[in-house]
Amino acid sequence: MRTRALIAVSLIGLLALLLFGLEPRAGAQGGGTVVGEVKYQGTPPAPGMLKVTKDTEVCGKEKTSSELVVGPDKGIQWAVVSVTGAKGSPPKPAKKPALDQKGCEFHPHVLLVPAGAEVDILNSDGVLHNIHTFSTANAPFNKSQPKFKKVIEAKFDKPEIVKVKCDVHGWMGGWVVVMDHPWHAVTDAKGAFKLENVPAGKHKVEVWHETLGKVAKEVEVKAGAETRVAFELGKK
Amino acid sequence: MKRLLGSRFLQAILVLVVTFVIFRFGIQPPAPWSVVTLYMAIVLLSVLVWVSADSDSWRAFLAPIRATLVEERRRPLLYALLGLLPLGVGYYAYLQAAPRTEAPVELRVIHPAPPSSITFRGKTLDIQGLENPLRKDAATLEQHVREGGTIYVRNCVYCHGDNLDGQGHFAHGFSPPPANLADPGTIAMLQESYVFWRIAKGGPGLPKESTPWNSAMPAWEDRLSEEEIWKVVLYLYAATGQEPRRWEHAGGPGPAVASGGGRPPGRTLPGPAAAEAQQAGDVALGRRVYERKCAYCHGLEGKGDGPAAELLHPKPRDFTRGLYKIRSTPSGQVPTDRDLFEVITRGMPGTSMPAWPMLHERERWALVAYMKTLSDRFQGEPPKPVAFPKQIPVSEASIARGKEMYEAIECNKCHGDAGRADGPSAPELEDDWGHPIKPANLTQPWTFRGGPRREDIVRRLATGLMGTPMPTFGETVQDYKEYKKGESEEKQDPKVWAEWKDANLWDLANYVRSLGPERPNWATFLVVRGVEGEIPLDPTAEFWERQPAANIPLVGQVIQDPREFAPTVAQVSVRAVYTSEEVAFHLAWDDPTPSKPDPAKKVFADAVAIQLPVKLEPTERPYFLMGDGARPVYLLTWRSDGGVGEANVTGLGKLTPQRGEAVQARGQVAYADGRYRLVIKRPLETGDANDFAFPAREFFPVAFFAWDGSSGEQGSKGSISSWYYIRVEAPPSRRQFVIPPLVVLLAVVAEVLAVRWARRQGAGSR
Known part of the structure; x- marks a missing residue:
């Protein structure tokens, strides 16, 4: 017991050291902010509905697909915005990233993970799930997670956008976005995003969405200023 | 010793024993009993002729027999013989009277003489003297062989197999089994035009002497052109390394052409495998073997997209992703070399991936080395097998x-x-x-x-x-x-x-x-048991558990279009009983989804059918696939949307259901845990000339069909079986316990008479 406490304390200490001591202060080096929205081009389709045929007491009878979530102002949720070609060490997360399986959905639908970080994969449902990853840069795996197995740890070393699937519940799809630099974000329900401490200069900013693909724009970032950029994605 | 060998009697016995041993154990593969019996009868006759050539010889031959019957000092031997002979005869009688456990022997001509000419799609082809026209041009030969291979893997491979050894993944469903083309006794003994004829006309085109019509070989002229068949013929010889027999031309030898581009499998590398081959497979050799053997399914670049791929299920693996099913390593890791080697050697049961033990060990290791170059996931540290838990014995x-x-x-x-x-x-x-x-x-x-x-x-x-x-x-x-x-x-x-x-x-x-046995335990024939009382209609009744079940393998219908390459129902478990009034079949088969027909979603009814001939003929049976115009068949059917019925069929898709009062069959179905159980019963006598009259004789043919509607099966798309013999078991009888004692008694009487006759003779001659 005592050793565990000791390890925990030293881990927290180490983490604090990393967070406050070693993290390069991008802002102090004269970075800027990029804010904006990702919107749907044209008339968005009605949200996809999925009929649930098993484990309905846990999963519910019907699910709204998370593949394409478009808000009232055509803002697209779950798009990933990143500065491409950027070099920098990945941010150290304040707490361990977690991918929860709750109500037979992945929460969050898109999880941002710094390269090399460990992820807790949780089963909050009390039914069998399986974690099946479709990665190529990282080793793909497929592990079962029955009701009594609350947490599985996984590690993603290389930058990649990894699809995650549960074969038991075929509709369950999620994404783990592994990045080796700090300038990326996932859009919220309104399609808005914010990239902070982006080094001043010209950059290519890219948006990726699981069904709509990729769009990129040149953006000039000025130190200490906020640059606005708007993206539009649509079915091709 | 010399005196012993000089005895005519012992010489005769010795000749019989030696020839028997030669016929029984000296011939490989073993000759059937019927042949051995025939040969022995001839030998016995010759021996009798030999010993009775003159009267001295005959007397010398009989002397020991007479001595045994008459002489005082040979009494113990006589008594022993008197006891043993009737017992032997009685045992033989018992074996003959006991119920037989084999289907009757069928004699048919496997290589019938070809016709002198055939009509191929309206064109007359002279089979006699005909050569493969594609052999004339050596420059295009290799290309033709390759194209023939592509046709082969999209049409023939299901039965004749990747190795052309008649071991395709549907082969177990056919009787007689598909021809083993790699056997020197098949195509190597035939001219190419003969092979062309067999491919073009198939089982239905066999001449009279090859009846009963059991061959499942389709008539390929319906689907393949003349040139395509010649290409396949080229491939058959190239892939097996066989040479076709040539027609003897009056004007000297025919065109001298080497047999195709491919080398025979397994003969590429004679000599023992190097022990260190495990680590150092030869990539270049592996690539050659891969292109010859694996590329037809897995594709030239290993993407799982070879010409056969679209018709196979499960799909051939795409090697470029480096994801392998059968591994000893943790999830996420590539397999070890040994894992890959084992899969090549053992194949993957339940799929179209055969075992390749005929490839030389070094060729298999070379394949492993080559496969590892197809995905960059093999770069880096060699994978480590997972720790294996301690074995727990079954309890x-x-x-x-x-x-x-x-x-x-x-x-x-x-x-x-x-x-x-x-x-x-x-x-x-x-x-x-x-x-x-x-x-x-x-x-x-x-x-x-x-x-x-x-x-x-x-x-x-x-x-x-x-x-x-x-x-x-x-x-x-x-x-x-x-x-x-x-x-x-x-x-x-x-x-x-x-x-x-x-x-x-x-x-x-x-x-x-x-949950299941290691081997499928498939039946070779069925029994319909005689029972008394009412046969229960409920398929879950305990009565049915007590009846012996015969597991019949079913395979996809790949003979007529549209074909079924990945059938759901792989076997049906059959029980059959009859009383003096009715006959009943109990069928059980696995189908994961009970289908509710919805044609818009391509979901059809689940169904099964029991096929019987309408008329029993002495030797000929209807075509196994739903008969034909000359010999129709009778079906007992069940559909998930229509219940039990009866039908008459004159070929696949030519079905006429019986209606109204003609339908006398009844049935009941139960579905639970992925398994259908069904009872169909019918009066023995129906008074309907379109029905199979039951039971007509001790053995009659029966075949089975099944359709899984939720995977789109209906009509010709479904599972089929060959004809099987079903034996009518008489109601319990004491025949086998009554006849042998009678036989023993008769034998004893005959012996006593023989001894008395010999003694009288002996007394007279003295």
């Missing part, structure tokens, strides 16, 4: 723990409660490439991709099947033990933990194997 306690694990970790989600692949998640499963994939039917271990042995199952559970929905369960079972430990502490019941502390994956494997 009731272990199986019970395994069952508890099966339920706790929810194997049933895909594999179903009874293991018949009918879990709620089963219909929507996909592999990593988005192709639909079925979970294993755990009651049929002979279809397990990685093998049916317990250690195979443990390994699959520990490492998962990469690229498929099957995850790993190794850690999971450890976690379940922790859970049981907690439970034990909570309930303060140390017995629970005592039972579980050594539990591991072997328990689960022991349970899985308890």
Whole structure:
């Protein structure tokens, strides 16, 4: 017991050291902010509905697909915005990233993970799930997670956008976005995003969405200023 | 000794014994009993002629026999013979009277003489003297062989197999079995035009002397052009390394052409394999073998897109992703070299991937080396096998723990409660490439991709099947033990933990194997048993459990379009009984989804049919695939949307259902846990000339069909069987206990008469 406490304390200490001591202060080096929205081009389709045929007491009878979530102002949720070609060490997360399986959905639908970080994969449902990853840069795996197995740890070393699937519940799809630099974000329900401490200069900013693909724009970032950029994605 | 050998009698006996030993054990493969009996009869006759050539010889031959019958000092021998002979004869009579357990022998001509000419799509071809026109041009020969290979793997491979050895993945469903083209006794003995004729006209085009019409070989002229058939013929000879027989031309030898581009399998590299081959496979050699043997399915670049791929299910693996099902390494890792070598050597049961033991060991290691170059996932540290849990022998306690694990970790989600692949998640499963994939039917271990042995199952559970929905369960079972430990502490019941502390994956494997036998145990013939009283219509009645079941293999209908390459129903378990009034069949078959027809979604009714001839003929049977115009068949049918019926058929798709009062069959079906059980019964006599009159004689032919409507099967798309013999078992009789004693008695009387006659003779001559 005592050793565990000791390890925990030293881990927290180490983490604090990393967070406050070693993290390069991008802002102090004269970075800027990029804010904006990702919107749907044209008339968005009605949200996809999925009929649930098993484990309905846990999963519910019907699910709204998370593949394409478009808000009232055509803002697209779950798009990933990143500065491409950027070099920098990945941010150290304040707490361990977690991918929860709750109500037979992945929460969050898109999880941002710094390269090399460990992820807790949780089963909050009390039914069998399986974690099946479709990665190529990282080793793909497929592990079962029955009701009594609350947490599985996984590690993603290389930058990649990894699809995650549960074969038991075929509709369950999620994404783990592994990045080796700090300038990326996932859009919220309104399609808005914010990239902070982006080094001043010209950059290519890219948006990726699981069904709509990729769009990129040149953006000039000025130190200490906020640059606005708007993206539009649509079915091709 | 010299005197002994000089005895005519002993010489005769010696000749008989020696020739028998030669005929029985000296001929390889063993000659059938009927042939041995025939030869022995001839030898016996010759010996008798020899010993009776003159009267001295004859007397010398008879002397020991007479002496035994007459002389005082040979009494013990005489009594022994008097006792043993009747017993031997009686035993033989018992064997003859006991119910037979084999189908009757059928004699047919396997290589009938070809006709001198045939009509091919309206064009007359002279078979006599005809040469393969594609052999004339040596420049295009290799190209033609390759194209022939492509046609072969898209049409012929299901029965004749990748190795042309008649071991294709549907071969077990056919009787007679598909021809082994690699055997020197088949195409090597024939001219190419003969092979052309057999391919073009198939089983239906066999001449009279080859009846009964059992060959499932389709008449390929319906689907392949003249040139395509010649290409396939080229491929057959090239791939097996055989040379066709040539017609003897008056004007000297025919065109001298080497046989195709391919070298014979397994003969590429004579000599022993190098022991160090395990680490140093020859990539260049592997590539050559790959292109010759594997590329037809797995594609030239290893993407799983060879010309055969679209017709195969499960799909051939795409090697470029480096995801392998059968591994000893953890999830996420590539397999070891040994893993790959084993899969090549053993094949993957239940799929179209055959075993390749005929490839030289060095060729197989070379293939491993080449396969590893197809994906960059093999670069880096060599993978390490997972630790193997300590073996737990099979016991009731272990199986019970395994069952508890099966339920706790929810194997049933895909594999179903009874293991018949009918879990709620089963219909929507996909592999990593988005192709639909079925979970294993755990009651049929002979279809397990990685093998049916317990250690195979443990390994699959520990490492998962990469690229498929099957995850790993190794850690999971450890976690379940922790859970049981907690439970034990909570309930303060140390017995629970005592039972579980050594539990591991072997328990689960022991349970899985308890669900089905290692081998399918397929029947070669069926029995319809004579019973008394009312036959129950309820298929779940205990009565049916008591009847012996015959498992009949079913395979996809790949003979007429549209074809079925991946049938759902792989076997049907048949029980049959009759009384003085009715006959009943009990069928059981696995189908994971009871279908409600919805043609808009391409979902049709589930169905089965029992096929019988309308008329029994002495030798000829209707064409096994629903008969033809000359010999129609009679069907007892069941459909999930229409119940039991009767029908008359004159060929696939030419079905006339009986209606109204003509339908005298009744039935009842039950569905549970991925399994249909069905009883169909009918009066023995129906008074209808379109019905099979039952039971006409001791043996009659029967065949079975099944359709899984939810995978789009209907009409010609479905599972089929060959003709099987069904034997009518007489109601319990005492024949076998009455006849032998009578025979023994007769033999004793004959002996006594013989002895008395000999004595009188002896007395007279003195």
